[in-house]
Amino acid sequence: MGLFSKEACTFCETEVGMLKRSKLASKEFICNDCKRKTNYFARMDYTSKDAAQNMMETLAQEEADFEASFDNAENRFQSAERNFKTWDLGSLRVHYRCNTRIGAFQINLDAMSRYEHIPVFYFDTLIPYRFEAENAVLEDSRRHEVTNMNANYVTVEERKDTEGNVTSCTVVIPYNNDCIREIKLQGDVRNKEEEEAFYDFAQRMNQDRINWLNHGLYDEARKNKMQMKNISDTAMAAFKAAATGGNVEEAVKQGIEMANDIEEGKVKQGFFGKLLKK
Numbered sequence: 485m486g487l488f489s490k491e492a493c494t495f496c497e498t499e500v501g502m503l504k505r506s507k508l509a510s511k512e513f514i515c516n517d518c519k520r521k522t523n524y525f526a527r528m529d530y531t532s533k534d535a536a537q538n539m540m541e542t543l544a545q546e547e548a549d550f551e552a553s554f555d556n557a558e559n560r561f562q563s564a565e566r567n568f569k570t571w572d573l574g575s576l577r578v579h580y581r582c583n584t585r586i587g588a589f590q591i592n593l594d595a596m597s598r599y600e601h602i603p604v605f606y607f608d609t610l611i612p613y614r615f616e617a618e619n620a621v622l623e624d625s626r627r628h629e630v631t632n633m634n635a636n637y638v639t640v641e642e643r644k645d646t647e648g649n650v651t652s653c654t655v656v657i658p659y660n661n662d663c664i665r666e667i668k669l670q671g672d673v674r675n676k677e678e679e680e681a682f683y684d685f686a687q688r689m690n691q692d693r694i695n696w697l698n699h700g701l702y703d704e705a706r707k708n709k710m711q712m713k714n715i716s717d718t719a720m721a722a723f724k725a726a727a728t729g730g731n732v733e734e735a736v737k738q739g740i741e742m743a744n745d746i747e748e749g750k751v752k753q754g755f756f757g758k759l760l761k762k
């Protein structure tokens with residue numbers, strides 16, 4: 485297997501030389517054209533053939549869902565999140581946007597221009613990587629890491645020359661995904677001001693994660709309140725039905741359906757309030 489030998493891409497079967505292919509974790513080859521249908525931040529030596537295939541099938545939908553999530557924005561602040569904000573991290577220009585309600589963000593770089601999708605990342609996966617067997621249930625300790633309000637998982641690493649001057653910085657975003665594990669944004673820096681941009685960006689992301697957790701807690705509390713109200717309404721409806729010779733089973737069934745709708749987030753507070761007045 486020499487430097488110039490060609491290998492077939494396991495997806496499109498094109499024969500490509502060494503510079504136009506990568507080796508997957510499962511030992512097959514993927515050509516650069518097929519690789520551009522996967523996540524730019526995925527490392528092919530971590531990625532199995534199945535995982536690459538999975539990315540090719542899901543990235544477009546995730547991207548579309550993320551875009552659509554801004555259409556459902558309930559207020560101006562959330563609509564404002566739709567726009568990418570540009571950050572100059574030293575020599576690296578980064579475009580970032582985040583929907584703190586659904587807890588997802590996108591990072592776009594000039595180097596990604598030939599990739600088909602701007603990948604979507606999720607705050608519930610923004611924890612240090614740990615290998616898990618497939619279909620393993622998320623451990624309680626990991627759940628705790630996801631919901632930890634005090635954690636600042638996004639950090640900055642500095643690289644110095646022999647004289648102790650910082651020459652480059654890297655924003656390190658841990659990611660609990662077999663193919664990605666961490667997202668690194670490295671740029672060369674010339675002065676203190678350029679260094680600070682990295683810390684500002686890391687802080688922005690950590691704060692967005694906290695905002696997402698706060699939204700989640702708020703929604704949870706709101707859901708619980710709605711469930712309590714539904715239980716008492718259902719009991720009252722069943723009691724009324726029993727007293728007036730109505731259909732008790734139907735009243736209970738409606739209560740259960742309502743409970744499920746609340747859990748799935750189908751019932752909004754205003755709408756629910758109107759329903760209760762009936």
Ligand SMILES: [Zn+2]
Pocket residue numbers: 493494495496497498514515516517518519
């Ligand atoms: Zn290919």
